[in-house]
Amino acid sequence: MAAMDEVRTHFSSYPDYVNQQVQIATETFTITGLKSLINFPQTIYMVRDSLLTASINKLELVEVFAGLGQTVPAETTGLISEILDGMLIAMHNASGICVSIYPVPQPNSRPISMPIMENNVGGGNSAFNENLEANIILLRSHLNTSDLQMKNYVMGNLVKSNVVVCYMESLIDKQMLGNLTHKLESKQSTDISNIKELSSVLEFSNFSLVTHYMTYELPQNAAKALKDGKAVLFQERLPFAIVLPSLISDLFVTEDDTNHPPIYTWLLRSLRLIGLLTTLIVPGLYVALVSVNPDVLRFELAHSIARSRLDVPYPAIVEALLLLIIMELIMEAIIRLPSSIGPTVTMVGGIVLGQAVVDAKLVSNLLIIIVAAATIANAAVVGFRNSYALRLLKYLLLFLAAFLGVLGLLTGLVIICAYVAGIRTLGVPYLQLIKPKGE
Amino acid sequence: MSKNLEVSATYVMTHLGLIFFLYPLDIIESTNESHWIPVIAGFLFHLLIISMYLKGLSYFKGQNIVDILLKKNKVLAWVVLFPALLYLAWIIVLAVRAFAEVLSIVFLSNTPLWVLMLLLLIVPGFMTFHGKIGGLLRLSVLLSFLFIIPVVFVMVTSFQNIDWHYLFPLWPGHGAFTFLTLPPFYKSLFAYTGGFLLLGFLPSYANFKPKAIFLGCLVLLPTYLISVYIPVLTLGEETARRLQFPYLLVVDTIEINWLMFDRINIFLLLSLVAFTMFFIAVTLWQILIIIRLGVIDISPNFLIPIILLCTFIACLFIPDWKTADLLFQWNIPLRMYVSIVTPIFVLTMGWLHARKTKLGLNNS
Amino acid sequence: MILRILTAVLMMTLLSGCWDNKDINHRALPIAMGISYQEGNYEVFLDIPKVTEKNEGIQVISAKGDTISSAIDHISMNLEDQVDLLHLKVIIVDKAFATRGLDEITASIIRSRQVSPKTMFVICDEPLNRFFERINNPSNGDGNEIYDFFQKNAGWNPEIAYTPVWKLFRGIHSYTNDVVLPIIQSGHSTAIQSVGAGILKNGKMVERLTNEQTLLYNVFDGNSMQGKIEVMGKATVQIVNSRIRNQSRFVSQKPELNSKLYLKVIVMDAIGNPSMEEIKTELQGLLQRVLNEIFNKIQRVQADIFGIGQHFRDNLSRDELAQWRTEYLPQVKIKLEVHTIIRNTGNLKLPE
Known part of the structure; x- marks a missing residue:
């Protein structure tokens, strides 16, 4: 009883704390919980109903009561944490037995809905949302097998949050799994509320340019990753699955491809590869050809480029940087803007600004085409986390091209290749196609 | 896990970078006609040494050459390892210096040489430092995926202006083997011996079948022939021998109307620069292994910058192309020593090792 | 690591400048070069298409010098842009020069990387200054005639010999190959007129073909x-x-x-x-x-x-x-x- 009083004092300032007495026959029960997490009327009805039935049938009330949930010791901190987890605590006043009952929860999440960041053409459309259980249901319905293992980790001291690791027992690389679980277990006291904290638990470098994990909103993508032997992490309140490790093929391959005939699958994938190379190379190529190696171009082309740059007052690199940065600003601004204003900004940025900037002879009109091509191509790559890397790396090529011309461009490409070839995630090299394997 | 593809890609790439620059001229200088004889002779020599080397290494599963040698007899080991170390250091310096000069001639005439040399050192340094050997092996596949297409395209189009009559006579009237007495032939062996030592430096997880390497060789053979025969067939032997880089000039004569680019050789050259950077990175790795396992175990964080700095300083001491060429010639005896003694030594040791274990098995 | 490299590259670019960086609109890109030889002196004509909005005509510049490159340097010095021979398509020599021998100029073209070995060699049947004066006539077109005239996918005809520099170079050094060069002059109704070809033996013109x-x-x-x-x-x-x-x-x-x-x-x-x-x-x-x-x-x-x-x-x-x-x-x-x-x-x- 003393424990219950302490619990009450602890929660006394909480507006959503409920403490209620229920009388069944001769026995009194105290029921407490947070009404923000628990649907009280239904839950109390559920508890009372079973107790009343028992008393009518002349059964031993206390035993039935203990059978309603899990008996927990009447100890303050334990009870508080149960209540915070959203459980209903009921106590038999006479004997002091405490039971933690799984209640009818308050809905705290949107229903399963369409994906926001991932569009797909041929496959299912229900996406993960913020609710961990709903996510696991979705995944299970896509992967109905006993091979699917799930491990729950409660992370954090101050703020607790759940991280669920799913993997296929028979398919995953054992060493990688060992690495992953070891890291999660050894840092269980770290609070995790965002992806950055999760990556620091998994010891990913802060300076890594290429993402070590993919995030998928669509359960079929997560299921495919599991079948390929990757691990899928769900973190509470994140509306997507985190797939570890990411491989280079994640730039080109989505599960949605397999819903098309194989020829189109491969054509689409090669299109993405072309997109990747275009967005990386084209701005740098423009600068290299215009300012360092014009001999590489055909004469006709060189002449017409020279004409289009006639009154542009600064070197090609400055010209390109100017326009590229405006482009980046537009892309960033569109995320912030409400969707009703977004199209206006696109129009102002794309058409008005583009046309005006050419008319004002600030950039050559060829460059407008180049920047547009690079931006469009950037979007062809799968996964927005990957497109960040490309957006940044094209500047490396741009500077090197201004410095050394086409040779600089090549050097940049080689550096990127070397960088990509050297990356490892949890001991698994990034440069692999389908199944992640250790070295 | 088998790494056949990665190892043979590494093997092909390290050689491709060396073929198109100096090799054609050396072969053309070594004989007046029937250039295929020195090419095939060099190729057979190459096959011989790598098959001995591979056979020798196959007796010691998963060990690298430094471990194998040092475990037996320290003095004997250094008879092999020291010249190898010296040779590797020498070719890094020469490769960097020579390629910087080529880049300066072809692309960037105003850019100072030290910038190009620094570029050719820093990028391979980054490859080795960031990727280690696993990264290098994977890099080879990625680079060949990206750059083999342009190289093959250029090789195919370079047949545009050939005149088959220059092929004749197929068999020289007299002195078919006089090339064996001329230094240019031995200089040309550089294209064969530059990368083969690597096979002994692979880590234990990179298993490969010797067949993969021999397939790689088979891919290289047409390249050797094309690099020599395209200039000869297009320009004639008398003209080709006047050029510093015959193959590059011939590629410059290709005309393709539908391409937006005027100079096709840029594709070839850029791909070759990538391969060369890779070659330098691989050589750097070998030096690193010898020093770390054989001399003193320093962290690569310090060792790689030190090696790069030494190489850079050594490169700065080579004033002109002529000196570089002379150094190539002086390098011949060392190269022959390394490429003949190392495989034989490894083979003998492997053979003795195998006999010993067999005896050991019989006794027990 | 990659960040360190990035900053290093940036620093290098900013600190040391870009040596070969020169924008295309600040380069004068001649498409044709005329070389005439008189008593130890070379006179070089450069035919540079004007880079203007409306694409109007060409600019012909000439200079004299002891060697060809000194003459070109002279032009570059006096011109507002830097002369870049990278896109040179046609080299026109006068008859006197062709008869004297083209071996030295061929060698220096092959040696320098600037001029492509695909450049055409042409012999002019009239004094070069008159030739360039007449093709510079704006009524003739956009000024690229001399380039289009020898383009296989444009104005080239099978009546015109087609010999790039590398073939001439081969002809000079080979035992068994000589070349013919086209001979042109300025035309009456068209800008250029073909008047046959010249046979070159070891780089010297010895005979003509119709x-x-x-x-x-x-x-x-x-x-x-x-x-x-x-x-x-x-x-x-x-x-x-x-x-x-x-x-x-x-x-x-x-x-x-x-x-x-x-x-x-x-x-x-x-x-x-x-x-x-x-x-x-x-x-x-x-x-x-x-x-x-x-x-x-x-x-x-x-x-x-x-x-x-x-x-x-x-x-x-x-x-x-x-x-x-x-x-x-x-x-x-x-x-x-x-x-x-x-x-x-x-x-x-x-x-x-």
Whole structure:
């Protein structure tokens, strides 16, 4: 009883704390919980109903009561944490037995809905949302097998949050799994509320340019990753699955491809590869050809480029940087803007600004085409986390091209290749196609 | 896990970078006609040494050459390892210096040489430092995926202006083997011996079948022939021998109307620069292994910058192309020593090792 | 690590500047260069298309100097842009220079990387200053005529010889190959007019061919391309396909070449009412006559423009081959057979 009083004092300032007495026959029960997490009327009805039935049938009330949930010791901190987890605590006043009952929860999440960041053409459309259980249901319905293992980790001291690791027992690389679980277990006291904290638990470098994990909103993508032997992490309140490790093929391959005939699958994938190379190379190529190696171009082309740059007052690199940065600003601004204003900004940025900037002879009109091509191509790559890397790396090529011309461009490409070839995630090299394997 | 593809890609790439620059001229200088004889002779020599080397290494599963040698007899080991170390250091310096000069001639005439040399050192340094050997092996596949297409395209189009009559006579009237007495032939062996030592430096997880390497060789053979025969067939032997880089000039004569680019050789050259950077990175790795396992175990964080700095300083001491060429010639005896003694030594040791274990098995 | 490299690269770019960085609109890109030689002095003309909004015409600049490069430097100094010979397409030399020998200029072009070895060599039949003055006439067009004139996918015709620098270079050093260069002059109704070709032996002009001879030279050299027209007394035909088969042998120490030329033609015009057979025999006779004329010419001046010596590489040792032009070429017996097939006669029938 003393424990219950302490619990009450602890929660006394909480507006959503409920403490209620229920009388069944001769026995009194105290029921407490947070009404923000628990649907009280239904839950109390559920508890009372079973107790009343028992008393009518002349059964031993206390035993039935203990059978309603899990008996927990009447100890303050334990009870508080149960209540915070959203459980209903009921106590038999006479004997002091405490039971933690799984209640009818308050809905705290949107229903399963369409994906926001991932569009797909041929496959299912229900996406993960913020609710961990709903996510696991979705995944299970896509992967109905006993091979699917799930491990729950409660992370954090101050703020607790759940991280669920799913993997296929028979398919995953054992060493990688060992690495992953070891890291999660050894840092269980770290609070995790965002992806950055999760990556620091998994010891990913802060300076890594290429993402070590993919995030998928669509359960079929997560299921495919599991079948390929990757691990899928769900973190509470994140509306997507985190797939570890990411491989280079994640730039080109989505599960949605397999819903098309194989020829189109491969054509689409090669299109993405072309997109990747275009967005990386084209701005740098423009600068290299215009300012360092014009001999590489055909004469006709060189002449017409020279004409289009006639009154542009600064070197090609400055010209390109100017326009590229405006482009980046537009892309960033569109995320912030409400969707009703977004199209206006696109129009102002794309058409008005583009046309005006050419008319004002600030950039050559060829460059407008180049920047547009690079931006469009950037979007062809799968996964927005990957497109960040490309957006940044094209500047490396741009500077090197201004410095050394086409040779600089090549050097940049080689550096990127070397960088990509050297990356490892949890001991698994990034440069692999389908199944992640250790070295 | 088998790494056949990665190892043979590494093997092909390290050689491709060396073929198109100096090799054609050396072969053309070594004989007046029937250039295929020195090419095939060099190729057979190459096959011989790598098959001995591979056979020798196959007796010691998963060990690298430094471990194998040092475990037996320290003095004997250094008879092999020291010249190898010296040779590797020498070719890094020469490769960097020579390629910087080529880049300066072809692309960037105003850019100072030290910038190009620094570029050719820093990028391979980054490859080795960031990727280690696993990264290098994977890099080879990625680079060949990206750059083999342009190289093959250029090789195919370079047949545009050939005149088959220059092929004749197929068999020289007299002195078919006089090339064996001329230094240019031995200089040309550089294209064969530059990368083969690597096979002994692979880590234990990179298993490969010797067949993969021999397939790689088979891919290289047409390249050797094309690099020599395209200039000869297009320009004639008398003209080709006047050029510093015959193959590059011939590629410059290709005309393709539908391409937006005027100079096709840029594709070839850029791909070759990538391969060369890779070659330098691989050589750097070998030096690193010898020093770390054989001399003193320093962290690569310090060792790689030190090696790069030494190489850079050594490169700065080579004033002109002529000196570089002379150094190539002086390098011949060392190269022959390394490429003949190392495989034989490894083979003998492997053979003795195998006999010993067999005896050991019989006794027990 | 990659960040460190990035910053290092940035620092290098910012601190040391970009050595080869020069924007394309600040480079003067000449498409044609004229070189005339007078008593130890070179006069160089550069034909630079004007880079303006409306694409109007060309700019011709000339300078004199002891060497070609000093003359070019002179121009570069006085011009607002830097002269870049990277896109040079045509080099025009005057007759005096061609007769004196083009070996040095060829060598220096091959040596420098600036000028592409694909650049065309052309001989001009009139003084260069007059030639450039006349093609600079704005009424002639956009100023690229001289470039388009020799473009295989633009204005080039099979009557015009086509010889890039690398072929001339090969001709100078090879034992068995000589070249012909086109000869042009400024025209009356068009900007440029072709007036045949010059035979160069070891880089020196020794003889000339007419337009008609150049055409047949191109046909025999397997260089005819399609769509060219051939005139004679009875008809005009277009060659659609040509193939040559050569057989070389030594008959009593003398080289002998049996050539069979297979032609496929279509009839374009018929004058009078000739039969197929008549056209065939007439064509064959004409070809044989003109080609024999050319053979006689080259044997007289000892310039092997057909590469006849190539066919004897297997029969001669290298030392003998080195003597090919002087010892063997004048003695070669060339037997030429022409076989023609008239593939079709267009929409009209011809009498059998």
